[in-house]
Amino acid sequence: MVIKPMLAYVRTLLTEVLNEGDVAVDATVGNGHDTLFLAQLVGESGRVYGFDIQAEALASARARLEEAGVAERAAFFLESHAEMREFVPAGVKAVTFNLGYLPGGDLSVVTTEASTVPALQAALDLLVPGGILSVMLYAGHDEGKVESEAVLDWAHHLHKKEAHVLMYRFWNQKNSPPILLAIEKRGRL
Amino acid sequence: MVIKPMLAYVRTLLTEVLNEGDVAVDATVGNGHDTLFLAQLVGESGRVYGFDIQAEALASARARLEEAGVAERAAFFLESHAEMREFVPAGVKAVTFNLGYLPGGDLSVVTTEASTVPALQAALDLLVPGGILSVMLYAGHDEGKVESEAVLDWAHHLHKKEAHVLMYRFWNQKNSPPILLAIEKRGRL
Numbered sequence: 001m002v003i004k005p006m007l008a009y010v011r012t013l014l015t016e017v018l019n020e021g022d023v024a025v026d027a028t029v030g031n032g033h034d035t036l037f038l039a040q041l042v043g044e045s046g047r048v049y050g051f052d053i054q055a056e057a058l059a060s061a062r063a064r065l066e067e068a069g070v071a072e073r074a075a076f077f078l079e080s081h082a083e084m085r086e087f088v089p090a091g092v093k094a095v096t097f098n099l100g101y102l103p104g105g106d107l108s109v110v111t112t113e114a115s116t117v118p119a120l121q122a123a124l125d126l127l128v129p130g131g132i133l134s135v136m137l138y139a140g141h142d143e144g145k146v147e148s149e150a151v152l153d154w155a156h157h158l159h160k161k162e163a164h165v166l167m168y169r170f171w172n173q174k175n176s177p178p179i180l181l182a183i184e185k186r187g188r189l
Numbered sequence: 190m191v192i193k194p195m196l197a198y199v200r201t202l203l204t205e206v207l208n209e210g211d212v213a214v215d216a217t218v219g220n221g222h223d224t225l226f227l228a229q230l231v232g233e234s235g236r237v238y239g240f241d242i243q244a245e246a247l248a249s250a251r252a253r254l255e256e257a258g259v260a261e262r263a264a265f266f267l268e269s270h271a272e273m274r275e276f277v278p279a280g281v282k283a284v285t286f287n288l289g290y291l292p293g294g295d296l297s298v299v300t301t302e303a304s305t306v307p308a309l310q311a312a313l314d315l316l317v318p319g320g321i322l323s324v325m326l327y328a329g330h331d332e333g334k335v336e337s338e339a340v341l342d343w344a345h346h347l348h349k350k351e352a353h354v355l356m357y358r359f360w361n362q363k364n365s366p367p368i369l370l371a372i373e374k375r376g377r378l
Contacts, residue, residue, distance in 0.1 A: 002205050002321060003355045003373045016191050132191060158361045165361040166192045171370065172347045172354040181360065184192045 006180050009168055010134045013182055014041060014094050017132045021045040025088055025095040025126070027081040027119060028052065028111065032061025034096045039065055039073040048074040049088045051081040054109060081119040085126065093131045095123040099147060100138040110143045113150035120154060124163065124185060133163075133183040140176035148179065155181050162186055195369050198357055199323045202371055203230060203283050206321045210234040214277055214284040214315070216270040216308060217241065217300065221250025223285045228254055228262040237263045238277045240270040243298060270308040274315065282320045284312040288336060289327040299332045302339035309343060313352065313374060322352075322372040329365040337368065344370050351375055 004012060018024060020043035026035040029052040038048045052058050058076045065071040077087050081097070097120065101110045123133050135155075139148040155165045168180040193201060207213060209232035215224040218241040227237045241247050247265045254260040266276055270286070286309065290299045312322050324344075328337040344354045357369040 001353065001373065002202055002319065003353050003371055013191055130191070152360070155360055160361055160363075163361070164190065164192050165359060167356065167358050167360045169356050170354060171341070171344055171356045172349055172352070174349075182192055184190060 006136070006168065006170070006178060010096070010136075010180060010182070011037065013132050013134065014038065014096070017130070018042055018046075018094055022093040023089065023091055024048050025084060025092055025123065026050040027084065027095055027097045027123060028099065029057050029061045029076065030098060031057065032064040034098060035061050035074055036064050036068055036070070038094065038096065039070040040068075042073060044073065046073060049084070050074055050076045051079055051084060051087075052076075053078065053080055054105060056105065080115050082115040082122065084119065085122045088126055090126055091128055092123075092126040093128060095127065095131075095133045097123070097133075097135040099136060099151070100141070100144055110141070111147060112143055113147045116147055117150055117154050120151065124158075124183065127185040129185050129187055131185045133181075133185070135181040135183070137179045137181065138176070139179070145176075151181070152179075155183065158183070160186075195325070195357065195359070195367060199285070199325075199369060199371070200226065202321050202323065203227070203285070206319070207231055207235075207283055211282040212236050212238070212278065212280060214273060214281055214312065215239045216273065216284055216286045216312060217288065218246050218250045218265065219287060220246065221253040223287060224250050224263055225253055225257055225259070227283065227285065228259040229257075231262060233262065235262060238273070239263055239265045240268055240273060240276075241265075242267065242269055243294060245294065269304050271304040271311065273308065274311045277315055279315055280317055281312075281315040282317060284316065284320075284322045286312070286322070286324040288325060288340075289330070289333055299330070300336060301332055302336045305336055306339055306343050309340065313347075313372065316374040318374050318376055320374045322370075322374070324370040324372070326368045326370065327365070328368070334365075340370070341368075344372065347372070349375075
């Protein structure tokens with residue numbers, strides 16, 4: 001396939017932007033797949049800050065990173081990603097959001113626009129120019145529809161001098177396929 | 190910029206898919222920029238079929254390819270791209286559409302959905318599996334808005350087993366920025 005599937009496309013961007021020693025944030029740790037990917041990219045001298053409000057998610061993610069021998073590169077916070085400014089230093093190169101619910105977890109615990117939009121703004125503020133903020137949106141459940149619309153509205157109104165906002169989505173899939181926003185920070189307004 | 194601008198992204202796909210000796214189609218020759226790019230990719234043993242309904246466009250494009258020393262790789266047709274089946278053999282690896290009007294030309298001569306949608310279907314039929322059909326949509330003028338909606342509707346209804354349809358667009362630009370559809374042929378239904 002010449003056209004990259006969504007996850008492969010995100011990972012290409014993250015691979016291009018992240019180098020040994022960089023700082024990255026996984027704003028929605030979940031089962032830790034993205035956290036592990038980020039930890040591998042930032043190397044031994046880099047750091048990944050991971051957020052989730054479910055302890056079982058963080059435990060699962062930590063186990064995944066331990067198994068891969070890279071747990072010391074990550075710091076996990078049982079906190080809302082909307083609070084990331086309190087825990088993450090400025091100078092972040094990449095932040096990933098994978099919205100919705102924890103696969104295999106409690107389906108009633110979902111991200112919602114009330115915290116997601118402030119968290120996205122915090123992430124954008126923490127990024128260095130040239131840094132990447134990736135957001136996977138799922139509109140297939142009711143809260144996801146409301147949340148996706150709020151995120152799309154927020155991103156639509158970002159000033160073009162502040163960020164490039166790319167929408168990357170497959171247009172002929174059924175049942176509300178995910179939408180990716182890839183946001184590249186330009187300057188600070 | 191890590192996120193590729195639209196034209197650079199299209200050219201990356203075309204570069205990946207086209208090799209020496211391949212056949213490509215520029216369905217909207219215009220001033221011939223895409224025709225030249227395709228001719229360079231298919232090499233001396235390849236072939237580019239170019240369509241435009243304005244003779245001045247074809248003359249300008251042919252001059253551009255002559256200047257680059259690659260005019261013998263292209264065949265130009267003063268015909269609607271909706272007729273491409275009559276002139277192009279099967280086995281095409283890539284087709285490009287850049288809809289709207291000829292830059293610097295007669296603004297009253299625009300592509301319209303009546304011919305564009307049949308032309309897109311013909312292009313998809315001519316492609317080999319793995320081939321790429323790229324479509325740049327401009328909704329900034331009245332006919333463009335109607336045409337874009339028709340094309341988006343056509344693409345939305347392509348069966349996922351027939352093609353992957355990627356939408357690639359910048360989400361925070363003003364004044365109806367272009368939308369790219371990158372369509373990768375899978376099988377023939």
